[in-house]
Amino acid sequence: MAQESLLTDSTPDLDVPVVNARTAQLSQRKLIWRRFRKHKLAVLGLVITAVLYLIVIFGDFVAPYSTGHYNADYTYAPPQRLHVVDAQGNWGLHVNPLIMEQDPDTLALEFTADTSRTVPVGFFVEGEEYQLLGFIPANRHLIGPVDANAPPMHLLGADRNGRDVLSRLVLGTRISMTIGLVGVLIAFVLGIVIGGISGFVGGRTDMIIQRIVEFFMSIPTMPLWLGLAAAIPREWSPLTRYMLITVVLSFVAWTGLSREVRGRFLSLREEQFVTAARLDGATRPGLIFSEMLPSLMSHLIATITLAIPGMILAETSLSFLGLGLQAPSVSWGVLLQDAQQIRVIATAPWLLLPGVAVVVAVLALNFLGDGLRDAADPYKR
Template identity: 55%
Template sequence: MLTRTPQPEEASAVVDDAPVTGGQASPWRLIWRRFRKHRLALVGAVIVLLAYFVVVFAEILAPASPSAVDEKHTYAPPQIVKVDLSWDDGLRFYANGYTTERDPETFEQIHTVDPDKRIPLKFLAKGDSYHLWGLIPGDRHLFGAVHADQKVYFLGSDRSGRDMLSRIIHGARVSLSIGLVGVAVSFLLGLFFGGISGYFGGKPDLTIQRIIEFLMSIPTLPLWLSLSAAVPDEWGPLARYFAITTILSVIGWTGLARVVRGRFFSLREEDFVTAARLDGCSRPRIIFRHMVPSMSSHVIASLTMAVPGMILGETAMSFLGLGLQSPAVSWGVLLQEAQNIRTVESAPWLLIPGVAVFVTVLAMNFVGDGLRDSADPYK
């Protein structure tokens, strides 16, 4: 039976859905092509980008100041946004107000959503003043009450009457930035020690690997707690922020160092490294000009997988009272109020920061898994 041999241009067309024109595809373009086929990774990437968009514009997106206290609305339940459509006024948003009563036995305020009370809402509403990025003054929020004196709690309030949605948005700035800063420091430590271990081998490799094995043999959570407990209580929020970041970074560099060491072992015998060595290139040039760019995709995938661990570490320490403390706002600090079962029973919306942690960490794991599979040349 005769078969037709495909022409060269036909063979190249079926290699990929989007053939490359004008030359060979770069490694990054090949990684992007494989990454696009990972649906969960794409969804996770969108969620992560939205999360960091919220971090950048937290002051505008938050409907109120995270520290604004209202004793009249302690543990107020969430208010649902409703839409009123009419021919005369068009599309209007509103939320029902509260009817407040006091329990005669416990003297606790009980808030009930009153369908007869309406609080008109609009976009770019005027509210609490702020300084965007600490520089630009403003008082406009993305969505809120038309009248600034009316309070709206889209995700309820805490024991001090502070808006939970605003605190979750501002808490994302602290929790997500700790992940990035901690991973940046871990990257420098892992690249330095892993590079020395993998390139030189011998006694430097033996010493560094024994240190890594010692750190990895210690249970992570007790080590976090012991180091964070050593932070003085009189330190302010900024000092504790950098202390917690340093603790997470010092412990989290070991995994990346193992990855870098393995890649250096495999690359130092490659032909292009041997050619650079015979050409008289110095060791720093061989490492940073030839070897590090060749494994950048694997390093990025490892860093992406490390960010969720940093976020969970900060959340765990703050939840147990050994990390960030009020008035600092992070997801772990917000979850401290959810430790009391009786409080959670009467105000279950205090667990919403835990949902934010779960969704963000899961999305980052999907992205890291997709990058790791896409960076594998043998997949």
């Protein structure tokens, strides 16, 4: 009874949070998850992020068409609406095919929906063949016209070559989301290793490493990205350019994390549990990986989540400016290159949808990172 009273009492002068007996028995993982669930925006960010990475894995299945599928008769075709009941009162999911007409007054070519005809739409329909997960032959798509020879379906419109915007937006998620993940992982490893050595060893080693870090931090980030990206030969394959862009982005993204890790290591190396492990005969790698890094893991996970949006924005900016990924590669930045023309803003605003995808992904990852950062300290009030 006395022990429970001690656990539930608070000491305002020392700012000690109230912890009941049931909470005190939970593991750190359960405490983090319990606090994370209370952050509604973080949970929403987790759901959206999970959906985006499922699209990365199963993008060929989700997309109605491949990135190269086009129809020149549907250049800048507007988005089509899904209907359940046609003009005759018949039930069935469908779209009305588009017909091109010329305005007699302005002579402009315009698309109108032909309500007298329907294109049946279904789920898990047969379409173009692809390699699911990169090695499984498949031809099923989540949604699309039931008849492969029917007029095309453009739920989010078509671009200047008559290619489906929805399909290219879905398949562009693969590069835009993974280039951030791969780039952050590289920067994560560099930041932990270099920052850990600097903070743990200290002395002259710390001084030399910090001067190198300060040198990289003093270089203007955007001009460095532009210069390194422009140095990549354009005749190289899209995959090679993709890998090099990832290295370029991660090359300048590790300095901030290394500073954070260094500061944490400087404070942790004086803690009693580290001193006890050192007196017990633990080696330097053992102290770093078994004692110090686990205490930073929650903070590092939150840092990774907050760093991915920066990578996504960097790739999108470089590709939009023509210095990043190039066609036939498909990313959100490459898709936004078509939005540089006045005609797009005036007559085809649906080509700006990749920008909306960037905003949604960045906000979701930021919400998720904020939630993880707050949940990393489950006893914080």
